Amino acid sequence: MDDENPMEPTRKQPELIDHIGWDLWRATDSWVRRFTQAMVDRGYFWFGEARGGLIQHIGPGGVPQTALAARAGMTKQAVQQHLDDLVKDSVVERIPDPLDARRKWVQFTADGILAFETANEIKRAIEADYQRLMGKAAFDGMKRSLALIIADTDRS
Amino acid sequence: MDDENPMEPTRKQPELIDHIGWDLWRATDSWVRRFTQAMVDRGYFWFGEARGGLIQHIGPGGVPQTALAARAGMTKQAVQQHLDDLVKDSVVERIPDPLDARRKWVQFTADGILAFETANEIKRAIEADYQRLMGKAAFDGMKRSLALIIADTDRS
DNA sequence: TTTTTTAGTCAAGTAACTTGACGTTAAGCT
């Protein structure tokens, strides 16, 4: 890639600086790529799409659709569209609430449970790999630091 | 938010586990929100849109459009569309290469330089805040750990 | 010179959302 500019720029251009945001971005991007690639490789192709990110918000007892939207930080309509696809691919199912006819609970199908357990395995494997890479102490330190950043946001 | 499921789920649902990917994601999201919000607050509304992320790849000497696409990890067409908007808002300009009539160099306008310098200021401010929050030692440790994760990806 | 590659552009399509408008059901008030 020859980016050697043959002329002087018209104006003095600003410098690119190194900053923590860029590090955070690239590390997260690396984690996400690695994780989704592993899931796709195992046949869970839909993890490569946006709906893959949704299922991490479905807890052990299931979750009502609207609550899922809130947790995922999306509109209920967006969640619904992804859910339509996930239902079509037999990952989750909608169960009507017996006490509230408006409400529907989202829960995993048997296939969905398998996918989610595979996801948990991969998450643990990546984590173990990171600990090997930087040492347990540094890993724990990083986790604490990230927690501080997150807590600092919630505060505002 | 009442997520108390009135019935037992049909099947035993899997547990949500805590993992480093989620921490990375939330911390990065926090950084990005904070940064873009600060830029938008200062009047650089276009930083709230996707094109805001592009300009961090324009170096001090400018950059050819296609090289910019490669750096940003996008197609040249996508970059072009964002660039059209950035040019319209007088943030960058396209300068034809005197030695290669096909090539155009992207560089900041005076306004763009101002925006970029403001961005650098904010990045430094957030970084300083993080160092205060967790201590210089922990901050440096986190940065080293993130670098290891990033390097590990590049390797593959 | 002829062929192939590269830089930028125009057009059309897709993914991942959004806002707006409804119908149904439940909850709160009088």
Add this chain to the structure above:
DNA sequence: AGCTTAACGTCAAGTTACTTGACTAAAAAA
């Protein structure tokens, strides 16, 4: 009880941030 208001899920249409495909002009390679 009846009336009003709010909540849940749904249908439809629009927007943003991309993509793939086709093309022109210019440079580089054969």
